[in-house]
Amino acid sequence: DIQMTQSPSTLSASLGDRVTITCRASQSISSWLAWYQQKPGKAPKLLIYKASSLESGVPSRFSGSGSGTEFTLTISSLQPDDFATYYCQHYNSYPYTFGQGTKLEIK
Amino acid sequence: EVPLLESGGSLVQPGGSLRLSCAASGFTFSTYAVSWVRQAPGKGLEWVSTISNSGGSTYYAASVQGRFTISRDNSKNTLYLQMDSLRAEDTAVYYCAKSIRSGGGYLDYWGQGTLVSVSS
Numbered sequence A: 001d002i003q004m005t006q007s008p009s010t011l012s013a014s015l016g017d018r019v020t021i022t023c024r025a026s027q028s029i030s031s032w033l034a035w036y037q038q039k040p041g042k043a044p045k046l047l048i049y050k051a052s053s054l055e056s057g058v059p060s061r062f063s064g065s066g067s068g069t070e071f072t073l074t075i076s077s078l079q080p081d082d083f084a085t086y087y088c089q090h091y092n093s094y095p096y097t098f099g100q101g102t103k104l105e106i107k
Numbered sequence B: 001e002v003p004l005l006e007s008g009g010s011l012v013q014p015g016g017s018l019r020l021s022c023a024a025s026g027f028t029f030s031t032y033a034v035s036w037v038r039q040a041p042g043k044g045l046e047w048v049s050t051i052s053n054s055g056g057s058t059y060y061a062a063s064v065q066g067r068f069t070i071s072r073d074n075s076k077n078t079l080y081l082q083m084d085s086l087r088a089e090d091t092a093v094y095y096c097a098k099s100i101r102s103g104g105g106y107l108d109y110w111g112q113g114t115l116v117s118v119s120s
Helices: none
Strands: A004-007 A010-013 A019-025 A033-038 A045-049 A062-067 A070-075 A085-090 A102-106 B004-007 B018-024 B034-039 B045-051 B058-060 B068-073 B078-083 B092-099 B107-110 B114-118
Touching: A004 A085, A010 A019, A019 A033, A019 A085, A019 A102, A033 A062, A045 A062, A045 B107, A070 A085, A085 B045, B004 B092, B018 B034, B018 B092, B018 B114, B034 B078, B034 B107, B045 B068, B045 B078, B045 B092, B058 B068
Parallel strands: A010 A102
Antiparallel strands: A004 A019, A019 A070, A033 A045, A033 A085, A062 A070, A085 A102, B004 B018, B018 B078, B034 B045, B034 B092, B045 B058, B068 B078, B092 B107, B092 B114
């Protein structure tokens, strides 16, 4: 099974900051990676698919990059609505697995 | 919006059974794979199972293989998860989610979840 490892687990940042979250796969997954945002008590929301494609309606300050085993999610200028937990998920082959999550907190 | 509405969550004793349902609307249900993803209290997301659009292919996480059964009724636009031999570690919010392809892929729409608690 492919394992997904995110770093950091927690990230403290300020409004307007540029932040980057990393997701590593235990083997190559090409570009079959998605990023989701989840707020407390809510369902996850798709942000990025195929490593770098922005889902419709998602602000352009979100971007994704990478291929193979290393991927990043970048938020160019943090807004109040961005403080949440972020998860990566591969869909290269079953079983699909999620990273453990990165909680983005206000500094 | 693509409403997905889960139901069936409740408190059940260890070793018991429960069936979750997910009613879909707003899209052609029979075209897409659908999945169950769970989240234990205070923990991260865990993919549980996926069923292809026709129901002909099913996939499970090792943690539920042999205990959970995913199924769908395309005539009723409904997804199911039959959960048997439940354990305390199955306690979680269970989300249903729509995939972008007939066989799987990333999850573009999610329901709001239903809570399953396994405790004596």
